[in-house]
Amino acid sequence: MGKRQEFRANREGEFARVLAVNGLRMTQQRLEIVRELAAAQDHPDAETLLHRVRRRVPMLSPDTVYRTLEVLASHGLVARIPMPRANRFDPDLTPHHHFVCSRCGRVLDVGVDVLGPVPSAPAALEGIGQVDSVHLQIWGVCDACEEEGA
Amino acid sequence: MGKRQEFRANREGEFARVLAVNGLRMTQQRLEIVRELAAAQDHPDAETLLHRVRRRVPMLSPDTVYRTLEVLASHGLVARIPMPRANRFDPDLTPHHHFVCSRCGRVLDVGVDVLGPVPSAPAALEGIGQVDSVHLQIWGVCDACEEEGA
DNA sequence: CTTTCTGCAAACTTTTTGCATCTGT
DNA sequence: ACAGATGCAAAAAGTTTGCAGAAAG
Numbered sequence: 001m002g003k004r005q006e007f008r009a010n011r012e013g014e015f016a017r018v019l020a021v022n023g024l025r026m027t028q029q030r031l032e033i034v035r036e037l038a039a040a041q042d043h044p045d046a047e048t049l050l051h052r053v054r055r056r057v058p059m060l061s062p063d064t065v066y067r068t069l070e071v072l073a074s075h076g077l078v079a080r081i082p083m084p085r086a087n088r089f090d091p092d093l094t095p096h097h098h099f100v101c102s103r104c105g106r107v108l109d110v111g112v113d114v115l116g117p118v119p120s121a122p123a124a125l126e127g128i129g130q131v132d133s134v135h136l137q138i139w140g141v142c143d144a145c146e147e148e149g150a
Numbered sequence: 151m152g153k154r155q156e157f158r159a160n161r162e163g164e165f166a167r168v169l170a171v172n173g174l175r176m177t178q179q180r181l182e183i184v185r186e187l188a189a190a191q192d193h194p195d196a197e198t199l200l201h202r203v204r205r206r207v208p209m210l211s212p213d214t215v216y217r218t219l220e221v222l223a224s225h226g227l228v229a230r231i232p233m234p235r236a237n238r239f240d241p242d243l244t245p246h247h248h249f250v251c252s253r254c255g256r257v258l259d260v261g262v263d264v265l266g267p268v269p270s271a272p273a274a275l276e277g278i279g280q281v282d283s284v285h286l287q288i289w290g291v292c293d294a295c296e297e298e299g300a
Numbered sequence: 301c302t303t304t305c306t307g308c309a310a311a312c313t314t315t316t317t318g319c320a321t322c323t324g325t
Numbered sequence: 326a327c328a329g330a331t332g333c334a335a336a337a338a339g340t341t342t343g344c345a346g347a348a349a350g
Contacts, residue, residue, distance in 0.1 A: 023303090023304090023350095024304075024305090025303090025304060025305065025348085025349050025350070026349085027304090027305065027306080027348080027349075028348095029305085029306075030305090045339085046339080046340080047338090047339080059306095059307080060306095060307090061306070061307045061308075062307095062339095062340090063306075063307065063308080063340090063341085063342090064305080064306060064307075066339090066340060066341075067305085067306085067341095080234065082232045082233050082234050082287075083232050084230065084232050084237055084315090085315090085338075085339080086338080086339055086340090087234055087339085087340090099275065099278050099279060099281075101279060102282065108278055108279075110275060110278060114275060114276070115269060115271055115275070116269055119265060119266060119269060119286060121265055121288055125249065125260060125264060125265070125288075125290075126264070127293065128249050128258055128260060128292065128293065129249060129251060129258075129290045129291050129292035129293050129295075129296060130290045130291045130296060131249075131288055131289075131290040132252065132289045132290045132291070133288070133289045133290075134286065134287075134288050134289075135286070135287045135288070135289065136269060136284065136285070136286050136287075137232075137284075137285045137286075137287065138271055138275075138281055138283070138284050138285070139281075139282045139283045139284075139285065140275075140279045140280045140281040140282045140283075141279050141280045141282070142278065142279035143277065143278065143279050145279070146279060146280060173328085173329085174329075174330090175323080175324050175325075175328090175329060175330065176324080177323075177324070177329095177330065177331080178323095179330080179331075180330090195314085196314080196315080197313090197314080209331095209332085210331095210332095211331070211332045211333075212314095212315090212332095213315090213316085213317090213331075213332065213333085214330080214331060214332075216314090216315060216316075217316095217330080217331085234340095235313080235314080235340090236313080236314055236315090237314085237315090
């Protein structure tokens with residue numbers, strides 16, 4: 001099993017553990033949301049994720065998805081990718097970059113083998129602040145859109 | 151004059167030039183918006199910029215600011231910093247990083263002398279797409295917020 | 301039983317759009 | 326003159342919030 005797949009497979013237990021430590025609860029909804037996100041091969045936004053989980057949990061409300069994603073992100077269990085229209089969420093916390101297509105909005109992973117390692121920052125930057133994460137975003141036009149436009 | 155200041159000082163003429171090349175027009179509103187943004191020492195969002203320009207041009211409408219920023223960004227004259235609440239815009243295209251405070255939302259510049267150069271990507275990434283820009287975002291808590299919370 | 305979570309609905313913020321009018325070139 | 330820009334207003338899109346009832350520990 002690859003490193004990234006292995007990482008995803010442990011998300012559910014990791015989530016349960018972090019929740020427990022913080023006195024929060026593992027609910028059916030949260031479990032389903034985490035499962036769906038961990039299985040996602042793309043970088044869905046809240047609404048997209050909602051529709052996917054609703055295939056199994058039709059009663060799920062949008063609020064719950066937003067709130068769960070907030071919990072996940074604030075505990076460092078998923079990465080928030082800030083985007084012009086809507087935030088995207090990435091269950092994969094292994095080092096990699098993001099290519100964002102400015103035409104179709106797709107977010108594609110770029111391995112560290114392709115572009116070199118994610119730059120590492122010290123825990124604190126002199127005169128600036130405490131560092132939580134370092135996040136490289138590459139903007140451009142993806143091949144699919146490039147061909148279409150030709 | 152420092153490199154960054156020099157860069158800012160030329161924004162106005164550069165904008166006029168790019169507009170002309172593309173058959174677009176230099177209007178009073180656009181001029182004022184570009185001036186204000188080029189002079190900004192922070193990373194304002196559309197609404198903040200609107201308020202600043204309105205001190206001199208009270209009749210300016212929000213739409214015009216949004217549309218002008220879109221023109222600027224799509225012609226590579228300013229950088230769009232995608233953020234959870236609202237986009238921010240940076241007139242400074244010289245290489246540097248952005249530290250985003252997750253508590254207060256401030257965006258602070260981090261020089262390449264502090265964290266090393268912005269990773270450079272080739273013009274095209276094999277099997278992915280054409281690269282327009284590479285953008286490093288560092289998330290954390292700024293010193294001002296850190297002290298407050300203590 | 302207590303604290304936390306959910307769903308509903310309504311509000312809020314940021315951004316976009318259609319249209320008539322006005323302006324730069 | 327004519328393409329392009331502006332302002333107005335209304336709508337869209339994404340997200341947050343207050344609250345009553347439901348559920349986890």
